[in-house]
Amino acid sequence: MFESFTNSEILSGMITPAVLVSACASLIFSTANRLGRIFDRVNLLKSEVEMILDGKKNFQEERMVYLRHQLSVQKKRAVLIQRSMAFLYLATSLFIISSLTLAFTLAFAKDLSWLPTIIAIIGGICLFIASALLLYESRYNLTFINRQIEFTEFLERGVQKK
Template sequence: MFESFSNSEILSGMITPAVLVSACASLIFSTANRLGRIFDRVNLLKSEVELLLEGKRSFHEQRMVYMRHQLSVQKKRAVLIQRSMAFLYLATSLFIISSLALAFTLAFAKNLNWIPTVVALSGGICLFFASALLLYESRYNLTFINRQIEFTEFLEREIQEKMK
């Protein structure tokens, strides 16, 4: 029953999911940072809206349109980030389960050795979906940045017009 423990099959089979768990952990860390940056940006936008409502900013109408758009983009980004985090956590869990399933099947149920493979493949699919969502989210970040640049250029033009 335990003759399979004498070869390197268990070790090599369990290392691959461990590497993938490490990759997921790196993505989870960077994705959590992205979510934190979204939170910071929303807080800044909220402060700007409050200043507008108090009448402390010029170009009230244009700024409100800009703020609504930017808040909408940040909301979409937060949803995408949350979904990608869910897929990353699920992938991590599946990789851990596949590693444990491999050890179990090699030790006790060689005829079920397909289970760890299916579980690991499922983890890989989740990792792919998370990466795709993060790619899609990065496009929204670019939209945010471009809109911010455009609005800054608008303000610059308006101020120069007033100074003439």
Template structure:
């Protein structure tokens, strides 16, 4: 049945995608945490807007401009995170398919051994795209942090004027 491949070759061919599945799982976990942090930040911004609307905060105009900008950044980050997670889930599926189709094609359809390779390469491309989106999202996070620092410095300057 497996005349042209040794058991170790088959096993190593199936393990490589499993290692990539593990890498995707780690990225999915950390990306889900990032999405949770975005949710927490949006809730904090919502609370700040409510305090502004109740008249419990000073610098109403400046704070509203700041809040709108921050909410816009968080919205963009959430979209990027969601897209990257979709690519990570797709990559995971493709790596699992690659591993399974390797065993099946070697056992039953030796003429189709290109299928697991195509699945693994496509999974690698999805993993790359997810990583690129996460890199891009991290730039938005930096924008959020920098704007928060700038607004804090503004408040500090205004307090010193009083």
């Protein structure tokens, strides 16, 4: 029953999920940083709205239209980031379960040796979905950046006209 423990199958089979767990951890860390940057941007936008409402900024109507759009973009980005983090955590869990299932099946149930592979494939799919969401979010962030550039150019033109 325990003769397979002397075989290198367990160790080599458990390394691949461990590497994928490490990859997920790196993505989770960078994604959490992205979420933090979104929070910071929303706070800056909120401060800008408060200054407009207090009458401390010119082009108030134009600024409010711009800020509403930017807050909408940040809201969408936050949702995408949250979904990608959920898939990253799920993928991490599946890779860990895959590794443990491999050890269990090699030790006790060789006829179920397909199970860790299926679990790892599902984890890989979750990792792919998270990556696709992050890619979409980064492209969506371009909307924020382009709009900010356009509004800055508008303000510059408005100041030059005065």
